[in-house]
Amino acid sequence: MILPRLQFAQRYPFSEQAKLVLREHNISLDALSEEVISRAGAMVLSAAKNKPYFLVLNSKEFLLQEILAYPLAKIFVSLQKDNLLCERFARMQGNSFQKYLDSEKNKQETATEIAKQLGVKFDFLGSQYFVSVSLPDFLGAKPGADSQKLVNQQVSKGIVYLTEQRFYAFLAELVSARIFDSLPVNIEGIPKRIEDLGKQLNQQLREREKKAFEFAISGKINPSLFPECMQSLYSDLLAGKNVPHLGRFYIAAFLNGIGMPKEQLISVFRKTPNFDERMTRYQIDRVVNQKLSAPGCEKVREAQLCMNSECRTKHPLSYYKRELRTKTRQEAKKNA
Amino acid sequence: MLKEQSFLYKNFSEYYKKNEITEPPMPERREFGIGEYGKKITQRHLSFSGSREFNDFLQKTAPFYVSYSAAFYEKPAARPMSAKQLLGADIVYEFDADDIKTECKKDHDSWVCPKCGSSGKGSVAACTECGSPAKIEQWFCNSCLGEAKKQVFKLTEFLENDLGFSDGIKINFSGSAGYHIHLRSKKIHSLKQSARIELLDYLTATKIDFHSLGFAEEGRLLHFPKKENFAWAKRLASGLKKMIEESDSEKIAAIAGMQHSRVKAFLQNKKTILGHMDKGILFAYPGKKNREFWFSLLEHVLSTQKLDIDRQTSIDLNKIIRVPDTIHGSTGLVAKTIPMDCLQGFKPFADALAFEKTPSIKVLINSAPKFSLGSESFGPFENTQTELPLHAAIYLVAKQAARLV
């Protein structure tokens, strides 16, 4: 089988192409390899952690494992009888779809193919709007961000007019909705081995949840563990210095990213010159509601806000998390 | 049974014998509920094999209130709700006059304080003397129901022009306080809960984001949607433009909360402002309040155009609602179906009468404001014993404002 076909099937595991690969290989659940099982487990764990699942593979063997793992992952998810996990798994697939699509050379072609498979009625317009979608189809997706809500679209006579970016985001949401609707899958009569593996996975998921909870309650924000760039922006704000627009946006996204509550976030900006509560609130709302992601180091550098070229990190968020983990461990030792 | 109850029952039953109820469509798939004198729903989970059985039931039982489910089910009578097996659902939006502040309420509504005994005219939330919650005696007239009707027109405009749902719209008077709009097209039936929320948020402009609609901010620069626009973007853009064209400086200053003289000076640039709009820019209001100025105006335009719809009832898949063309037990009026082209001229207190004027009935009226039925008006009454035409007697007895003598 040719590589591009397998790659397509792996990236879009809900597609007809993927189903065809499954049919061609027709492997029973009993006969799935350890590798496939472990890949399926990895998919479920990524979903539980709200992490994207995005792989660039060129080996036919690995690609095939991923393709076979997808339906098994859906079985694992269904075995947990956990609606939140179903939701997360579906959302992860939607997010992955968006990332894979972004990485395609010919996005429009791939999007067209997928949209057709999802049964979406649409027309490319090539005018001020990229594409038009019928309203009932558009309503099949559950908007992830406010900007994707119907109230914020251009809609006339039951036709929704979308820009290219919003069209792709809509398709991702639709993928997610369709996968969510397909869960749980029928788990009657599945082999005992798979059921047992599902139980093991359940154990892992529970432990993870417990840890995540502990992290959340111990999660007081500790600015001394911020990377220097964020520390400097943060203290400038508190000191009432004038921080440039981009800097304000970056520190807000960073603080939101580490879980600072919204009201506290707004109060960080209270001392800035010309503080305008409504304006600040509006901007913070956008950061929080649209989950605008915190900037990576490259962006910080580009904005000339980087304070230490040797801090050897790729992302201020991962820097903070790493420092926090180290500190927590040290304190645990001290207490012991 | 009370004398009053059997009087109403006898008349309601007569009505159902004379009038076949053809609503709702697909009666065999609906859950029905009924109510008694003074209680809107006393029984739910009823089902009928079809229109015939339903009409037989109405003639025999003549319930004071009859409701049906917007949803249709495989097994409408099954319990719990999940056992009914949902097959699809209409959407029903309700517009009630009691949510709208109108001048006429001062004339026909009154309140009593259960705590200190004070009372007065109009509709108040709390007693004006002691501040405890007041008990309100609500009445409706053609004028306040006219306000509810305006909302219906707004809604149909949204449904037709924006959402393309012109098929299967059914409008009826609720029989008492407002109007019901049933959306029954195929497109609607299969919509998921999340889609129903999206439609509601659209109509009520919930979570509207000016930025996403083309009023983007770029530093101090505010954009104005320039390309061909539809829907909310178009409503907001043209609403804003109209305000500038009219240039009512006092009104604009009040809305924006800014000094009249400054606003007036700014509006001297009307031509430039409109010219900038055509180029896709909101001409900057001088000083630091550029953003505040324009966004207050936008908020204002929004508030005049969005609909006020009760969130809970419009997305509840399990709700039941009055069957059109049945009698509302609190008024004795019909929940009359209104064809779209008759809505403008529809007068609830003339066009939704279920009963004749004869015979006349002797009643003792506790208290009632002036009201009209058909072409006649009655009252006001205060502890009055009198003889009234049948329809007026039924109206007051159903409202529990009068007794038979």
Ligand SMILES: [Zn+2]
């Ligand atoms: Zn009182």
Ligand SMILES: [Zn+2]
């Ligand atoms: Zn009135």
